[in-house]
Amino acid sequence: MKLKYTITNILCAGVLLFSGTSCQGFLDKAPYDALSETSTWKTEDDAKKFAIGCYDGWESGEVLLYADCMSDFGYNNFPWEGFRDQANGTMSPSNTGYSFYHFTTIRRCNEFLTKVQDIKFADEAEKQNLIGQIKTIRAYRYFVLNFLYGGVPIIDSYMSAEEAKVPRKTEAEVRTAIAKDLDEAIAALKDRPSERGRIAKGAALAIKMREALYYDDWETAKKSAQAIIDLGVYELDPSYETLFNVSGKDSKEIILATQYLSVTKPLGTIGQMYNNAEGGWSSIVPTYNLVNTYEMRNGKTINEAGSGYDPTHPFMGRDPRMAMTILYPGADYKDNNGVNKVFNTLDKEISGGVNKNFPVAADNASKTGLTWKKYVYPMDQYSDIWSTDVCPIVFRYAEVLLSWAEAENELNGPSKEVYNKLNAVRTRVGMPTVDEGKYSTKDALRELIHRERAVELAGEGIRRGDILRWKTTDGKMLAEVVLSQTLERLVGTVDMNGANPETRATIKLDAAADEKKIEDRVFKPYNRYFPIPQSDLDNNDKLVQNPGYAAPKK
Template sequence: CNDGFLDKNPLDKLSNETFWNNETDAIAAANGCYNSWWDIYYVLYFDCASDNAYNPYPWEGFQVQATGLASPSNTGSSFMGYGNITKCNSFLENIDRPVMDENLRKRLKAEVRFLRAWDYFIKVTLYGDVPLVEQLLNPAEANLPRTSKAEVVKFILDELNEVYQDLPESYAGSDVGRITQGAALALKARMEIFVGKYEDCINSCLKIMDLDYALFESYKGLYKIANENNQEVILDVQYAESLGTTWVLGVMPPNSSGGWSSINPTQALVDAYECVDGKTIDDPTSVYNPDSPYDNRDSRLAATIIYPGAYYGSNYLNSIDENDPNGDYYAPYGRSKTGYYPRKYIDDLNDYPNVWETGINGIVIRYAEVLLMYAESKTEINAIDATVYDALDAIRQRSGMPKVDRQVYNSVDKLRELIRRERRVELAMEGVRWFDICRWQIGNEVMNGMVYGARLGTVDPNDGTLNLTDERIEVETRIFDESKHYLWPIPQSVMDATPAMMPNNPKY
């Protein structure tokens, strides 16, 4: 009964046993760890979990967290899967098998260890304690309790500390987009600043500042497909024209431009931008005019948000006038519920043959963030010196803003206020705001109460001139409980499958 007649094997798939022979296999396996390590979807949507934006469609995964209604059975997006970690663990257990160049082996190992650390970074920042798994598990041994946050953080920092030296400063050709030394250091800095290890963070930032990064000349140009892989980008999630495209940009444009209006910036974000004179809008001496609220503002506002009266596509956005049949009045389904639309990456739809199929890379960490982490860490340990101001000035001046007013921002408190605002506007709609809210513990202030959108009125279709009423769009009421909402709920399905992980995060 043992003849080969009954031996049929998959004809188009490799078996794990017969794989792992040579360099090609090793590279393919490393590439497999990059697959789905992160997604531009999250880069663009994540601010909807914060006070920067609102996601009107619950099924897209970023509404319930901000509203305060997330529960184990309705978590919105979840990052509790262990698929990426398992891919990395499988790679690391097998990578010593192929016959190959040892330097390449070392580099690939370092890349994959970074990718695993990245996944744990996301988990530990969102969920706190999570099971720490460093090797392949069979189901019988996988019912693991949660490892303490401190231990997971230590693991991430140790890993990054070990691997960054094995990584090159940059790549060429078809390797562009792989993990670099800078990326490992930048993630390390992010993890350090998240847990308040300011000295370590400063050191990490200084190491990056020694590398070959610089601010890109134009803030607006940073997000153009023509300027991909520019010298400011430290870590990005890569896409490629035609076969490796992403559809996600299509969710952002207004309905009238063929988009879904899925990501809606809030009034609170708009209000955070300073005026061109470097003063905030609540400063009575500023040039702010409430009836023409988008004029004379930090140029990053116009680069980040499409607001009523802004020219977009082939007309001036009108999301505030119910009587304009050609407008994008906010109320009907399919329109931005705040009246605002994001602009980064979709500034000019003509940049893409089809906005639903673009090869644009999504920037995850860029040099400006490193400068900001540096300035913030120095400030937090009260080591304010010229380098702090210089870092901030470099960022501000790139966007045409005046240098930091040393007279006004002369204390830890004042500088902290400025840095937090600077960070919010510089990195707006890039997916980092929620992490900042958590580490600054400001949820109570910014995640509670009514979310507002633009003021209603009319928009002159010829030049975009606004004529605003006093009526303001009310989007939703948010609830924030400090003892609960800094952590997301772990999905019930994960708890059901892994009872050792009980209990869920407090109050869920």
């Protein structure tokens, strides 16, 4: 009976290969629940199983859902969950919040890439394709580390702990290593993935594209985006909303996503995203900074003359993606029993009873008064919100179009091709095409591209990267502005019997500051990079801490 490398295999492999347990249906032959050097790395099947193991931990759906909490677009209510310190500026070497500083997956990839060289495959191209997948995973993990920490050790396989004490490489040196892995992978990978969750050429190109974009390498970013377009494999999904539902997991827009199964490897983070009355924790919630970024349905910003924006009814007439992404006060929704309800986080009481979703009614109530809708609703798509099979997306085709547009504008300014790619993303959701007269200069179009990217990809974990790389007119990181503010919610009331969801909420514009305040946030220039955890510094005396993070007093 032949081994089958299905999505279940990918999900189970990390547990199997590195903790000694097994997943039913994965193994039909040898007792690989006790792997050893003498019994493995003998056959092509051995190599394929170890390659699948490298996928375990290459990216986390949980982290993707939390990641916008490190930006102005999200808020993590509970500090112990690890994503609040990065947003409010309280990070330190001994209090890093969630730490991205780990090399487990990279070590697995190194092991595979060393051992596979001695394994003979029936088809050499299949071997090279597999090697390409693992080099892509290694490149991605180094990209995450390098961008967040600013240069990290490039590790090898070591025989002792002492030997493993290696210094950090420069950010440029790590970028060179990433580029080498990706270029070699792109040359070997197939155009199409063999199954959902597998890496193909488009995924490696997407990493190359995003990495180049993050470092203002516009030429490489555009070239990589164009190469993805030229593959002809991916396209925009007709439904923006369905793309993030369980039913959208096989969309042609998705280039690569994390993989979860409700029984074998569930993602419980979805339960943490619901509000208190729906049985959730409100751990991960959007902010009004995001709400204020959406244009009006007519294509004007909320601050633009003639937009029709009404601050007392801020949800009225907005970009349709707002209602597809955020559950806002006054919006309609269905609970897990399919019962129609009105979302209300503004009133302390509803019909004479306590409103469990009022921000200060309970720890588990959303402190911003907003809840994510993307990935979360409809609620009845999950039989158990704490054990879901949703697969958060890492790369999708809309990002490719937006990255191409951004890179081309930075290289050559506005063009019909830039407008066309922006229009494809905008008209998909019913937004008007770009006003070419208003956005006829590089600077004006840059502002639109940044806004379009912000709202299109909101809640997908890339906002912090963008506000670190984007600059204000005076040369500051955008993060220095948007993360150095008091985070606030809106105060008001909801007409539970109102016919129009967009106008049910009426906002009290003269609310007191203490009614609105959630937390003070600060971002210093040195917060561009995260601190190296003190435990890693203690274990490796060759590591040097990032500037700005003082060493603890002895």
